[in-house]
Amino acid sequence: MNKTLWTMGALVVMLLSACGGQNETKPADAAQASAATSAAPAGSANASVAERERLMDIFKDASGTMGKMIKGETPFDAAAFQAAADTMAENADKPWQHYTEESAKESPDAKPEVWSKHEEFKQAAEKFVAATAALKTAAAEGNLDAVKKPFGEVGQSCKACHDSFRVED
Template sequence: MTKTRLRHLALFTTLALATAATQAVTVAEKDAIKFRQSAFFLMGNLFGEINGMAQGRIPMNEATVKESAAVLNAVASLPFHGFPEGSDKGQTKAKPEIWSEADKFKKAASEAQSAIGKLNTAVAAGQFKDLKSLAADVGKSCKSCHDQFRQ
């Protein structure tokens, strides 16, 4: 998928979900796995671009970082609505601990969302000097959750 198509998809997703972001998101059990995997895929692509620029693997483009961080922040809570009881069956890498240690999972999700929020706040204000460390914090929070709750 090209960067332009990914950006359009991300912006469309954000606009389509803007109303849902202000209300409780309810995901049917039968759709939960696809919902959360799609949301995580989008987040991974957005963060991959930001982190690539932060690490110097991709040429820095501040406008792209701002746009990607804003969309990432807007959708950061979405995948965590995709874990209703009973959605542990099927083609998923989700560990049973997501449901058996729900409070721990919610805390990990909150920490990831907080790290993403800090990254977005900084780049929205044009503060790129800490991009590498802020991106590292997001990466650490994602890895922590993956290590604990993903097979």
């Protein structure tokens, strides 16, 4: 069981590391990052892509913090885990609105299926939102055993979406 959880945790970290670009936003910096504005005009395709990439970076960083604890690379810190889970859950419903038809031409990482199979994409996003909410609730228990399964479920929702809707390098 522990090896399976470790493997799932490693998979989550690996998958989420592929979510974003080169930018790194730490969960503690999420509020500051959300106040940042893009150089692209508001409402433009480039601004949509930049915003969803920024949000994916937040997920990647929060997952990385939690994944290190799940894998035992860093000691479990209930408050830090809760903060990362909160950050992820609070932002879980935000990137999807930035997958606009206009941004399709500007997005080398999104498969055309994001737009051609929009209902499936929407369902994948809803699964992610539900999984992050469950992780946030589990994190409130304050112990490592309570968060292992929900953390793995977040990773599974990421993987399923990436497999169907993200161009992998």
